[in-house]
Amino acid sequence: MRTTKRPAWLGYLAKRPACFEPIEWVQWRNAATYPNLVRQPPQSPCEDCTPEYQAAMLTAKRCEHPEATFERDAQGFVRGVLPPTAAEPTAKTPPTNTKKGQK
Numbered sequence: 001m002r003t004t005k006r007p008a009w010l011g012y013l014a015k016r017p018a019c020f021e022p023i024e025w026v027q028w029r030n031a032a033t034y035p036n037l038v039r040q041p042p043q044s045p046c047e048d049c050t051p052e053y054q055a056a057m058l059t060a061k062r063c064e065h066p067e068a069t070f071e072r073d074a075q076g077f078v079r080g081v082l083p084p085t086a087a088e089p090t091a092k093t094p095p096t097n098t099k100k101g102q103k
Contacts, residue, residue, distance in 0.1 A: 017045055018062040019053070046080040054080070 013032070016025040032042050042048055046068045054070075057063035068080045 017064050019049075019057040019064065020045070044080075044082055046082050049080040050078055 013029050016022065020028065028045060028048070032045075032048075044065075046065050049068060049070075051070050054063055054066075054068060058066055065082055068082050070078050070080055073079050
């Protein structure tokens with residue numbers, strides 16, 4: 001029985017995206033959660049996507065995030081980027097009903 005709690009960022013691992021075959025999902029999930037000294041764990045499977053694979057999945061109507069864009073990282077590798085959603089706040093907003101000098 002598992003005694004340790006999974007980190008919150010692993011929540012996206014619960015459901016297999018349509019762009020993955022079942023065995024691919026198991027392999028990707030295992031690699032994504034394996035401790036790695038080279039890079040940080042991906043925040044989404046789209047981070048490991050490529051423009052070519054996205055195009056193929058769009059054609060097959062299996063891409064769940066057509067809004068993903070691609071950029072090169074500092075090492076020259078292409079990585080997928082999802083835009084921030086309304087559920088993910090981009091900046092803290094200060095409270096509106098505070099008195100002067102209070103935080």
